[in-house]
Amino acid sequence: MNTQRLLSYPEAIREALNQEMERDPSVIVFGLGVDDPKAILGTTKGLVERFGPHRVFDTPLSEDSMTGVAIGAALAGLRPVHVHIRMDFMLLAMNQIINMAAKMRYMFGGGDIYVPLVIRTLIGKSWGQGPQHSQSLYPLLMNIPGLKIVAPSTPYDAKGCMIQSIRDDNPVVFIEHRLLYYQKGHVPEETYTRAFGKARLLAEGSDITLVGISQMAVECLRAKRYLEEAGISAEVIDPVSLSPLDIDTIASSVSKTGRLIVVDNAWMVCGAGAEIITQLIERNINMQVHRMGFAFVTCPTTPTLEEHFYPNAKKIASRAYEMLYPDRKPWTPKTELQLEEIEFKGPF
Amino acid sequence: MKTFDTAFIERLYRSMYLIRRVEEEIARIYPTDKIKSPVHLSIGQEAVSVGICEALRDGDVVFGTYRGHAMYLAKGGDLKKMIAELYGKITGCARGKGGSMHLIDTEKGVMGTSAIVGTTIPISVGYAYGLKYNGSDSVVVSFFGDGAIDEGAFHESLNFAALKKLPVLFVCENNFYAIHSHHLSRHHSDNICERAASYGMPAEKIEDGDIFRIYESAGKHIEAIRQGKGPVFLECITCRWKEHVGPNDDFHLGYRSEKEVACWKEKDQLTRLRNLLSSNNVSVIENEVEQEIKDAFEFAEKSPFPEGVVLYEDVFKES
Numbered sequence: 224m225n226t227q228r229l230l231s232y233p234e235a236i237r238e239a240l241n242q243e244m245e246r247d248p249s250v251i252v253f254g255l256g257v258d259d260p261k262a263i264l265g266t267t268k269g270l271v272e273r274f275g276p277h278r279v280f281d282t283p284l285s286e287d288s289m290t291g292v293a294i295g296a297a298l299a300g301l302r303p304v305h306v307h308i309r310m311d312f313m314l315l316a317m318n319q320i321i322n323m324a325a326k327m328r329y330m331f332g333g334g335d336i337y338v339p340l341v342i343r344t345l346i347g348k349s350w351g352q353g354p355q356h357s358q359s360l361y362p363l364l365m366n367i368p369g370l371k372i373v374a375p376s377t378p379y380d381a382k383g384c385m386i387q388s389i390r391d392d393n394p395v396v397f398i399e400h401r402l403l404y405y406q407k408g409h410v411p412e413e414t415y416t417r418a419f420g421k422a423r424l425l426a427e428g429s430d431i432t433l434v435g436i437s438q439m440a441v442e443c444l445r446a447k448r449y450l451e452e453a454g455i456s457a458e459v460i461d462p463v464s465l466s467p468l469d470i471d472t473i474a475s476s477v478s479k480t481g482r483l484i485v486v487d488n489a490w491m492v493c494g495a496g497a498e499i500i501t502q503l504i505e506r507n508i509n510m511q512v513h514r515m516g517f518a519f520v521t522c523p524t525t526p527t528l529e530e531h532f533y534p535n536a537k538k539i540a541s542r543a544y545e546m547l548y549p550d551r552k553p554w555t556p557k558t559e560l561q562l563e564e565i566e567f568k569g570p571f
Numbered sequence: 572m573k574t575f576d577t578a579f580i581e582r583l584y585r586s587m588y589l590i591r592r593v594e595e596e597i598a599r600i601y602p603t604d605k606i607k608s609p610v611h612l613s614i615g616q617e618a619v620s621v622g623i624c625e626a627l628r629d630g631d632v633v634f635g636t637y638r639g640h641a642m643y644l645a646k647g648g649d650l651k652k653m654i655a656e657l658y659g660k661i662t663g664c665a666r667g668k669g670g671s672m673h674l675i676d677t678e679k680g681v682m683g684t685s686a687i688v689g690t691t692i693p694i695s696v697g698y699a700y701g702l703k704y705n706g707s708d709s710v711v712v713s714f715f716g717d718g719a720i721d722e723g724a725f726h727e728s729l730n731f732a733a734l735k736k737l738p739v740l741f742v743c744e745n746n747f748y749a750i751h752s753h754h755l756s757r758h759h760s761d762n763i764c765e766r767a768a769s770y771g772m773p774a775e776k777i778e779d780g781d782i783f784r785i786y787e788s789a790g791k792h793i794e795a796i797r798q799g800k801g802p803v804f805l806e807c808i809t810c811r812w813k814e815h816v817g818p819n820d821d822f823h824l825g826y827r828s829e830k831e832v833a834c835w836k837e838k839d840q841l842t843r844l845r846n847l848l849s850s851n852n853v854s855v856i857e858n859e860v861e862q863e864i865k866d867a868f869e870f871a872e873k874s875p876f877p878e879g880v881v882l883y884e885d886v887f888k889e890s
Contacts, residue, residue: 251704277704283734288693288727295634295697298682301704303697318724322687323694331675331683332665333885368886392888 230410232403235378236266239385240304242414244274247302250389251278253289254306254343263306264345264404286312290319290342294327297338302389304341310398311355313344317363324394325369341388346400346437346488348533353524359437359489359517364396365466365498371419372466374398374488376440378408380463383417390416400438400488420467424476428458431482431543434473436462436495439486445536446543449556453544465495470502477503477510482546486534487516511546515539536560575783581852583621583782584844589860590617590641591841593650596864597640597657598818605872607659608670613641615812615832618840619744620645622785623712623805626793630709632680632698634691637672638744638811639684642714648676650863651870660874667877668885688749689715689722692741696728699737699802710796711739718749720763726770729804733771736801740792741767743804746811751826767804774804782840810835 230238244250252270254263258281262268271279282289286307293303307313313320320342328337347356364372371393375381381399388395425440426447435443440461447457458476462468477483483503485496496514503510515534522532537556544554594614600606613620616638624633624645635642643653649664656663657671665673672686682698685691695713702709719725720743732739743763747754755761768774773792777784785807792803812832814821822829845853 283727283730285723285727285731288696288724288731291690291693291724291728292697292700292731295694295699296701296704297697298694299698299701299705301701318687318690319693323685323690327683328888329885330665330669330673332663332668333888335677336675336683337888371887390890392890 228410228412229407230378232378232381232399232406233264233266235382235410236385236399237268238410239382239389240267240270241273243386243389244270244278246414247389249300250302250304251296252304252306253280253282253293254308255282255284255312256308257281257306263308267306286315287319290316291323293340294319294324294338297340298336302339304343304389307342307344309356310344310346310360311358313342314360320370320394321367325367328393329369337392338394339392340394341397342394343397343399346398348400348402348438349529351524351526352522354521357522361396361398361436361465362489362494365495366493369394370466371395371464372398373419373464374400374437375417375463376403376406376435376437376461377423378406378410380417380423380461382410383415384419384463386414387416387419391419398437402438403441406441417463419464420469421464422469422472423461423463424472425459425461426457428456428480430456430480430547431484432458432460432473432476432480433539433543434460434462434483434485434499436465436486437488439488439534442534442536442539443486445560446539448560449536449540450543452556452558453540453554455543455547457543462495468498468502470499473499474503474506474508477508481509482511484513484515484539484542484546486539487514489516490519491516492519513542513546515542573787577848577852580844580847581856583625583786584841584848584853585856585860586621586625586645587617587782587841587844588857589650589863590621590644592860592864593644594640596868598813600868601818606657608657608672609816610657610671610818611638611816612813612818613638615835616744616746616809617641617645618780618782619742619785619807619809620714622782623740623742623789625786626790627680627710627712630680630707631712632682632709633712633714634682634695634698635684635714636688636691636716637684637686638716639674640671643674643676643681643684646681647679648674648681649679650867652676654867654871655874658871658874659876660871661877661881662870662874666881666885689719689724691715692719692728693724693731695739696732696737699732699739700735702738703735708797709738710793712742713739714742714744716749717743717745717747717754717763719743720754720766721749721757729767729770729772729802732802736799738796738799739802740789740796741802741804743806744809745806746809748811748815748827750815751824764804764806767806772802772804774806776806776808778808780807780809780835780838780840782844812836
């Protein structure tokens with residue numbers, strides 16, 4: 224039964240790539256390591272054998288120019304998927320992404336100029352990923368018109384968003400989180416697209432809205448479980464699409480609950496949380512709000528500091544409790560929930 | 572050098588004259604503030620664009636830089652749309668959103684110019700990948716200046732183009748200056764061709780700006796590229812007569828001498844071509860071109876500016 228079929232997050236991405244490459248011969252996949260034995264954590268495994276080295280290839284360590292190559296190939300009618308195994312490495316490509324990919328259609332007046340390009344990029348976390356293997360730079364990109372940005376948290380949305388990204392005629396930054404790779408979920412075998420600009424209501428609740436971005440959506444779901452022991456009912460939303468942003472879904476939830484915590488999977492300054500909350504304020508929604516996100520320091524390597532650096536389910540639950548009961552003494556979940564996924568263990 | 576027939580010389584002269592006169596008209600009108608965009612004039616460098624673009628055929632494409640008027644016109648880009656673009660009008664080639672530094676005419680194979688040095692080089696290479704992937708025998712010409720040699724993208728692009736044997740001709744228009752900075756103040760030695768060749772492609776330097784030499788050399792290289800032999804690098808020494816940006820001379824700045832430019836003016840290829848043609852043929856061409864230019868500026872003058880609603884158009888393509 225298709226409805227019962229479970230896939231992991233990377234399996235969902237691999238299936239999307241396979242299906243789209245099969246459907247459309249203009250789709251190509253390249254990036255550092257896409258055809259190596261580890262195959263981007265398995266997401267590109269088997270593609271080169273199936274589709275050939277002209278469609279699936281490793282590249283020189285030239286992130287900026289390979290992004291330009293992707294743009295040029297897109298102008299020539301291909302649909303490139305350019306993979307960065309670390310989002311930190313993608314910083315080397317910002318010139319082409321921001322000055323060219325995002326702007327070309329606009330600065331050349333539309334018409335027949337468009338850039339159907341997917342940039343896959345992975346965020347690392349835990350086991351010493353440290354300063355330059357853990358960055359989550361979507362707030363930088365959300366600031367740029369001309370880019371679409373998605374960061375799905377479920378395997379179902381990962382597959383649907385990947386297919387949508389490939390078929391979209393514009394540059395799409397597709398953000399994957401390493402820890403989400405342990406997520407399993409229902410994924411239909413047939414192809415389907417997941418429309419951008421539509422958030423996913425992951426769990427219903429009535430007392431507080433938790434908006435979690437990327438892997439923080441999972442932390443919010445765990446926080447919801449913790450909050451149950453305190454008798455608090457949390458609604459959990461994954462925006463999925465950060466640009467365009469589905470503020471309507473969040474607004475309608477917050478209008479109901481009157482309370483909101485946005486948990487950014489990034490630094491909070493000028494971040495997605497800041498944007499979401501501002502848009503809600505502009506709608507005159509009566510609410511209590513709070514932002515959570517990375518501590519505003521460089522991500523440390525050692526686990527004792529890393530623990531303080533990231534938000535997690537218990538911290539989110541405590542903060543939610545405090546919002547509901549500001550006069551009570553602080554509460555922290557006592558029980559230790561079984562983690563639904565295996566934590567990432569190195570070495571990578 | 573072989574001899575060229577009159578019809579061909581007329582073609583070259585027409586293209587050269589068009590570019591020179593368009594640039595002169597831009598310079599003349601610029602102080603009126605009708606042109607709503609900074610301009611980086613090609614005067615003095617026309618022969619590189621004309622010599623190379625004359626060696627191309629339909630289906631071949633070019634990418635270039637903010638100093639792109641010559642390339643755009645030499646490849647057949649629409650003059651009216653170019654002038655309207657400089658005027659910021661809705662009828663411009665980029666609907667007034669790009670200006671002088673972002674010229675495009677995809678029907679003629681002008682695939683765009685960029686204000687960021689070196690950025691169109693990898694895009695040219697990617698386009699060449701697409702052509703090869705689709706089994707086309709068209710070629711890409713990537714135009715850039717000597718400033719782009721300093722950028723990582725230049726080196727990354729040549730490496731990848733050679734690695735994949737892509738159909739691209741790299742053309743470095745070396746006018747010696749990145750704005751006011753001489754190339755030997757930025758480079759250890761005068762070895763641009765050697766550096767290009769080290770990535771695995773033929774590299775040739777044309778030092779005298781001779782339009783026939785540029786044309787013949789480009790033609791030979793383009794033919795080889797078309798046959799699938801991989802990329803080629805061509806360095807064309809040239810001279811920008813005017814200031815880096817704007818319509819004026821810039822000798823008062825003192826970074827280069829009038830004498831340095833004068834020797835290039837003495838071998839001006841436009842004058843050279845004119846002297847190869849009969850005065851009658853020259854005046855026929857010049858009259859036609861003058862009319863074309865007059866029409867283009869009138870078209871730009873009369874065209875409307877974009878309405879406010881246009882601001883939010885062209886961000887994304889709706890699928």
